[in-house]
Amino acid sequence: MIILGIETSCDETAISTLDIEKIGEKTVIKVLGNQLFSQIAIHAQYGGVFPMMAKRSHAENILPLFSECLKEAGLYNETRTELSEEKIQKTKEILEREFELAEKVVEFAKNVSAPKIDAISVTQGPGLEPALWVGLNFAKAISYLWDIPLIPTNHMEGHIFAGLMQKSESGYEITNPEMPAISLLISGGHTQLVLSKSLQEYEVVGETRDDAVGEAFDKVARIIGLPYPGGPQISKLAEKERMDCFAELAKTEEKKWNFPRPMIHSKDLNFSFSGLKTSILYTVKKIPEMTEKIKQEIAREFEDAVVEVLTHKTKDAIEQYGAKTLILGGGVSANKEIRKKLAELADSLGVSFFVPEISASTDNSLMMAVAGFFNFHNQKPYSGETLKADGNLTL
Numbered sequence: 001m002i003i004l005g006i007e008t009s010c011d012e013t014a015i016s017t018l019d020i021e022k023i024g025e026k027t028v029i030k031v032l033g034n035q036l037f038s039q040i041a042i043h044a045q046y047g048g049v050f051p052m053m054a055k056r057s058h059a060e061n062i063l064p065l066f067s068e069c070l071k072e073a074g075l076y077n078e079t080r081t082e083l084s085e086e087k088i089q090k091t092k093e094i095l096e097r098e099f100e101l102a103e104k105v106v107e108f109a110k111n112v113s114a115p116k117i118d119a120i121s122v123t124q125g126p127g128l129e130p131a132l133w134v135g136l137n138f139a140k141a142i143s144y145l146w147d148i149p150l151i152p153t154n155h156m157e158g159h160i161f162a163g164l165m166q167k168s169e170s171g172y173e174i175t176n177p178e179m180p181a182i183s184l185l186i187s188g189g190h191t192q193l194v195l196s197k198s199l200q201e202y203e204v205v206g207e208t209r210d211d212a213v214g215e216a217f218d219k220v221a222r223i224i225g226l227p228y229p230g231g232p233q234i235s236k237l238a239e240k241e242r243m244d245c246f247a248e249l250a251k252t253e254e255k256k257w258n259f260p261r262p263m264i265h266s267k268d269l270n271f272s273f274s275g276l277k278t279s280i281l282y283t284v285k286k287i288p289e290m291t292e293k294i295k296q297e298i299a300r301e302f303e304d305a306v307v308e309v310l311t312h313k314t315k316d317a318i319e320q321y322g323a324k325t326l327i328l329g330g331g332v333s334a335n336k337e338i339r340k341k342l343a344e345l346a347d348s349l350g351v352s353f354f355v356p357e358i359s360a361s362t363d364n365s366l367m368m369a370v371a372g373f374f375n376f377h378n379q380k381p382y383s384g385e386t387l388k389a390d391g392n393l394t395l
Contacts, residue, residue, distance in 0.1 A: 238337065261276075
């Protein structure tokens with residue numbers, strides 16, 4: 001199948017075209033086209049993502065990216081096509097939230113013939129609703145104009161499949177993991193432990209009660225004066241501090257900073273990171289001068305606290321449910337220390353460990369296309385009339 005993937009849940013506009021085929025126990029994935037526009041530079045000056053700015057950027061970039069993706073995949077065929085007045089008006093109704101985009105999509109469809117695409121997989125949620133609506137309505141319009149089946153897909157399920165996608169000669173491949181599996185999904189908006197007793201069966205068994213991991217990284221970064229996005233900045237400083245301490249083997253004094261490990265000994269599998277952030281805020285307020293060395297030390301202690309909690313809770317989940325597989329997913333899965341400690345945990349418990357390629361760990365349309373492929377035969381056809389974006393969509 002040729003699957004078009006569309007992702008606009010936050011600040012990445014991403015479109016890809018994949019050729020996906022089931023061969024025995026393996027799913028073979030060939031990337032035909034892959035286009036992405038990151039809005040980080042737009043939002044960095046404000047210290048975070050502004051939903052309406054994200055929406056406008058998606059609306060500006062989604063059609064050019066789609067066009068480039070089709071060209072890259074060899075599916076772009078410039079042919080003049082007459083559209084009925086009914087089709088034009090219906091397309092404009094679908095895209096009424098993005099009226100400027102509507103005119104452009106109609107003109108595009110008049111000059112490009114329908115590509116050979118079997119289905120469109122688009123992020124329905126969770127995410128920022130204004131951003132989600134752009135991708136969803138664009139997908140609905142293309143689906144209507146070219147009569148291509150539409151598959152609304154859960155963003156978090158996409159992250160699970162991103163973890164399962166392993167690099168191969170042809171692109172990627174997925175071998176069905178041994179079940180049951182525990183997925184740790186960590187991003188700017190989510191921190192979840194998900195139990196799967198079979199593929200595409202999901203039960204959230206633990207989640208954050210307040211801040212998500214990525215959110216905590218960004219907030220702590222702001223507290224100690226680091227730019228947005230804060231996660232990579234914190235990790236760089238933490239890694240440097242570990243290297244500095246390793247070089248000073250004779251150093252024996254106790255850690256200067258000791259931050260809490262929230263809920264690490266609670267009997268459930270839930271998380272909380274707000275208290276950790278507050279502890280750092282109060283600590284920083286008492287520091288007369290914030291030097292680079294102090295930033296390093298705080299970054300390391302904060303990251304150590306987060307990693308310790310994530311590892312402890314994941315271990316509890318694996319043991320509680322007898323999991324044979326651990327899957328890591330979400331944007332924060334790019335963190336080197338988290339990947340390292342979870343790999344060590346999986347090895348110590350004798351479970352398989354799946355982790356996404358760094359390039360596939362953040363929001364992307366590859367994972368949405370793959371998840372859509374798996375959903376294609378399990379879902380009833382969706383009507384564009386009733387399909388809505390859902391910022392709080394759950395697994």
